[in-house]
Amino acid sequence: MTKTSKKISPATKPDTKVVHASVNPLEHEGMANIPVYHTSTIMKPNLDDYRQGRGKYDYGRKGTPTSQATEEAVASLYKMDDCVATPSGLSAICLAISSVLKSGDHALFPDSMYGSGRRFIDNVLPQMGISVGIYEPSITADELTAHFQDNTRLFYLESPGSLTFEMQDIPALTTCAHDHQCLVAIDNTWATAMYFDAVKHDMDIVIEAGTKYISGHSDVSMGFVISSGNTAHTIRQYAQNTGICVAPDEHYLAMRGMRTMALRLRQSEENGLALATWLEQQPEVIQMLHPALPSHPGHHHWQRDFSGSSGLFGFVIDPNIPIMAIDSMADNLDWFGIGASWGGHESLISQGRFKRTVSSIPDGTLLRIYAGLEDKDDLIADLQAGFQRMRGANT
Ligand SMILES: Cc1ncc(COP(=O)(O)O)c(C=O)c1O
Structure with missing residues (x-):
C-alpha cells in the first residue's frame, strides 16, 4: 500500500x-x-x-x-x-x-x-x-x-x-x-x-x-x-x-x-486578554481598545462575527500623565520590545500615530501592545513595575 x-x-x-x-x-x-x-x-x-x-x-x-x-x-x-x-x-x-x-x-x-x-x-x-x-x-x-x-x-x-x-x-x-x-x-x-x-x-x-x-x-x-x-x-x-x-x-x-500558527495565536490571545484585563483596572488607563472586552463599543460585532481575538490591542493613558512618565514606564520594560509590526513570538509596545477625520478615541496617549508568547504572569509583573515607575515619575 x-x-x-x-x-x-x-x-x-x-x-x-x-x-x-x-x-x-x-x-x-x-x-x-x-x-x-x-x-x-x-x-x-x-x-x-x-x-x-x-x-x-x-x-x-x-x-x-x-x-x-x-x-x-x-x-x-x-x-x-x-x-x-x-x-x-x-x-x-x-x-x-x-x-x-x-x-x-x-x-x-x-x-x-x-x-x-x-x-x-x-x-x-x-x-x-x-x-x-x-x-x-x-x-x-x-x-x-x-x-x-x-x-x-x-x-x-x-x-x-x-x-x-x-x-x-x-x-x-x-x-x-x-x-x-x-x-x-x-x-x-x-x-x-x-x-x-x-x-x-x-x-x-x-x-x-x-x-x-x-x-x-x-x-x-x-x-x-x-x-x-x-x-x-x-x-x-x-x-x-x-x-x-x-x-x-x-x-x-x-x-x-x-505549522504552529493555531497554537501561537491562542497563546497570544490568552496573554492579550490577561494584559488588557489588568490594564483596564489601572486608574491611568482611560480607555481600552480591545474588541473582546465587554467594555468595547463594538464588542457585540466582535462577538457575532469573530471566533477569537488576536493579541494586538490599544489603550489610552490619561492626558494629564506627562509623556516622560509614560516613557519611563515603557523604556524599562524587560519583556516588551519597542517596535513596529506584531504577530511574532515576542511582546511589543509602541505608541500609535494616527490621523482620523472623525475619531472615537479620547484625548490622551494611545499605546499599542502586542502580547507575544511569554508567560502572562511575567508580562503582567513587568507592566506592574512599569506603572509603578510611571507613578513615581509623575509625583
Ligand atoms: C492590519 C495591517 N495590515 C497590513 C499591514 C502591512 O504589513 P507589512 O508590514 O508586511 O507591509 C500591517 C502592518 O503592520 C497591518 O497591521
Whole structure:
C-alpha cells in the first residue's frame, strides 16, 4: 500500500489545515517539508515543449513548488480558490486594490485603514485616475448608502481598525456594498483565517499580512491576497503582469511558521486578554481598545462575527500623565520590545500615530501592545513595575 497525499477538504478544521496543508512528501522524494527551490530558470526537455509552454512550471517568478505550496495552503485555510503571495502586507493591499480598479472608478475605504495603505490610496490611486471616498468605520449600512456613486467598484473593510480598533458591522455593510454592485475586500490581518470566516461573511477579496501571525517569528516580510472565481483570475493576471513574486526562503519561513500558527495565536490571545484585563483596572488607563472586552463599543460585532481575538490591542493613558512618565514606564520594560509590526513570538509596545477625520478615541496617549508568547504572569509583573515607575515619575 502507498500512502497518498493528505485529504484536506473545506470541512477540515483550521488547526489541522495549518499543520497539513500542502504537505505531500511523496511528491518530493519523501521529504517531510517542502523543499526550497531557488530558481529563475526552469529547464524544458526540448525546444518544442519550451515553445508550447508545456510543463507545470514555466519560470521562477511565475511559480515554483515552493511558492505554490504556500499559496495553496493559505487559499485552503480561507476556503477560497486562489492566493497570491506578495513581498509585504502593504504590497498585498496595493495589489488587491489596483488589480480590480481602473481609471474612472471610485472606491470606499474606512478612516481606520492601516496607515501605509492609507498613504497608497491617498497618494497613488489618484495618479491612476481612481477616486477615493473615506467613511467613518462604525458607520451603519443606512448611512453608508449615501457614499456610493455610480462608479463605485470597491468597498474596503478593516475590522478592527488599525491602532484605534473600531469594529465594523461587517454583514450589513457587505450586503449594502453588494447591492451597489461593489466588490468587498477586507484586511483580515488581525483575526487571520483562524478567527474570521471570510467566505461565510461573503468577502470577495481577503488581504492578510503574512509578516504577522502566519510567519510568526518577526523575520519575514510577506503578504497574501486571497479570492475566488473571476476576481481571483483578475488578481493573478495583474500580479503576473506586474512581476510580483516572493523569494523562496521567505516562502519556506512562512510555511514553517504556519505549522504552529493555531497554537501561537491562542497563546497570544490568552496573554492579550490577561494584559488588557489588568490594564483596564489601572486608574491611568482611560480607555481600552480591545474588541473582546465587554467594555468595547463594538464588542457585540466582535462577538457575532469573530471566533477569537488576536493579541494586538490599544489603550489610552490619561492626558494629564506627562509623556516622560509614560516613557519611563515603557523604556524599562524587560519583556516588551519597542517596535513596529506584531504577530511574532515576542511582546511589543509602541505608541500609535494616527490621523482620523472623525475619531472615537479620547484625548490622551494611545499605546499599542502586542502580547507575544511569554508567560502572562511575567508580562503582567513587568507592566506592574512599569506603572509603578510611571507613578513615581509623575509625583
Ligand atoms: C492590519 C495591517 N495590515 C497590513 C499591514 C502591512 O504589513 P507589512 O508590514 O508586511 O507591509 C500591517 C502592518 O503592520 C497591518 O497591521
